[in-house]
Amino acid sequence: MSLKPLQIGDLTVPVPIIQGGMGVGISLHRLAGNVAKEGGIGIISTAQCGFPLDNFKTDTLQSNLDAIEKEFKAAKEIAGDGIVGFNIMVASFSYEEIVKQCVKVGADVIISGAGLPTSLPEYVAGSKAKIAPIISSGRAAKILLKHWSKHYNRTADFIVIEGPLAGGHLGFKKDHLQEAIETMDEEVTKIIAVVKDFEEEFNVHIPVIFAGGVFNRSDIDHYMGLGCEGVQMATRFVCTEECDAPDDYKERYLNAKKEDVEIITSPVGMPGRAIKNKFSELTKTHNIPTSKCNRCLDKKLCDSKTNPYCISTALINAVTHHTDDAILFAGANVYRVNEMTTVHELMKELCD
Helix, strand or coil: CCCCCEEECCEEECCCEEECCCCCCCCCHHHHHHHHHCCCEEEEECCCCCCCCCCCCCCHHHHHHHHHHHHHHHHHHHHCCCEEEEEEECCECCHHHHHHHHHHHCCCEEEEECCCCCCHHHHHCCCCCEEEEEECCHHHHHHHHHHHHHHHCCCCCCEEEECCCCCEECCCCHHHHHHHHHHHHHHHHHHHHHHHHHHHHHCCCCCEEEECCCCCHHHHHHHHHCCCCEEEECHHHHCECCCCCCHHHHHHHHHCCHHHEEEEECCCCCEEEEECCHHHHHCCCCCCCCCCCCCCECCCCCCCCCCCCCHHHHHHHHCCCCHHHCCCECCCCHHHCCCCECHHHHHHHHHC
8 A cells, every 4th residue: 555645734745754864964965855856855964064064163053054055955956846854953052043044045844853842933933844843752742832832822733753763862761761662652642642632722733753763664554553644764764875974884884783783872961872883882981082162062961071072073973984983873773774775766665
């Protein structure tokens, strides 16, 4: 049976698959543009997206703002009429300015997590951009949507649930991960019930999207069966020809074994899922001094003088041919990725 198109307000998404945002430098214009071209939603990660630009070291914020415009324009040229948006971390340095720049360039959608995006409606006011928070529990969904209702008299255009099998930073405490894995289906139904309350309040439809460990069509069907209307996938898109990551990064995914996937501690205090390497092993016993702060995160969350290592430097290393000295974020099922493909072939596989 073919997948039903996803309806987000007046946006019709032919294929209900969102390509997850992956920073730094993994999901930029080539990947996002090609996913959108194939009928899904292509997502550019704003996390240090300006790192290849000449002014990155002297004016990091401006380089990121410049890159947002550059990457979006290039993605749209590939996508044609396809839907392209951004993933923006709430924990980002100058979050408000980044959101407003994404709105200015014409983002179709904005997905925001790594914290509750309590002020997001204010920053997108008057724009066409559809907004979605990333949440991991019914409690978080209720708190955020109630806040948006009270302070902005609006609700989400769609919701992204991120489960405990996702790559990168996770919205679960490390010692609760296994329990979360075992009970996630139950939590999905709780979140959907919360969302229904706000659908009734605002007389709108709010589609729920599931992310985290979605690998194949069987997984998509499973979450659709729970009441979701689409999925978000990231890890599977890395080993496509169109992914913006360099080949040596992709090789790390192709060569990963199940025992190589581990939970690390990020400098911001969140657990994260990554592929084991020399750097991740070193961080377990040593602090790695930060020579210069790249101002990627809000200063309340990140102190370069006391943190064990610089997450920005570690992620930039991953995409600049220093994969031994890097954090290699990946989803729990990365070890099942064993061949290169194209965005077209992957989307076809997931839809058939």
